[in-house]
Amino acid sequence: MKYSLILATGMALGLAACNQPQETLASTEEPATGEADVATIPMTADAGAQTGTGTGVVTAIDPDAGTITVDHGPIPGVGWPAMTMRFTASPAVAESAETGERIAFDVSVRDGVNEITAIRPE
Numbered sequence: 746m747k748y749s750l751i752l753a754t755g756m757a758l759g760l761a762a763c764n765q766p767q768e769t770l771a772s773t774e775e776p777a778t779g780e781a782d783v784a785t786i787p788m789t790a791d792a793g794a795q796t797g798t799g800t801g802v803v804t805a806i807d808p809d810a811g812t813i814t815v816d817h818g819p820i821p822g823v824g825w826p827a828m829t830m831r832f833t834a835s836p837a838v839a840e841s842a843e844t845g846e847r848i849a850f851d852v853s854v855r856d857g858v859n860e861i862t863a864i865r866p867e
């Protein structure tokens with residue numbers, strides 16, 4: 746319950762904050778598919794969230810649960826050593842990865858929620 750409220754509030758704030766630069770940012774990422782334009786934008790300007798960029802290998806994807814498991818290297822931006830862990834991801838982001846693929850990704854850490862906000866092939 747508490748988790749959902751925090752997530753919903755964060756998403757609302759994120760959407761509001763990213764309303765303006767959304768168009769230009771989206772064009773630098775993968776081609777927009779309609780549903781992907783909001784979800785794949787790195788929320789680097791989101792106050793209260795720590796952000797970082799990492800690289801690693803996708804070991805599992807669960808689009809229904811909205812998670813991606815990545816065996817990743819150190820991520821100095823959020824103070825993490827190398828490890829294998831599960832991240833939250835929007836359906837659009839989850840679908841942009843493949844199991845076994847080597848990726849670079851943006852991560853946002855806020856209120857204990859570790860979310861991959863963008864994925865690029867490495």
Ligand SMILES: [Cu+2]
Nearest residue numbers: 825828829830
């Ligand atoms: Cu980790």
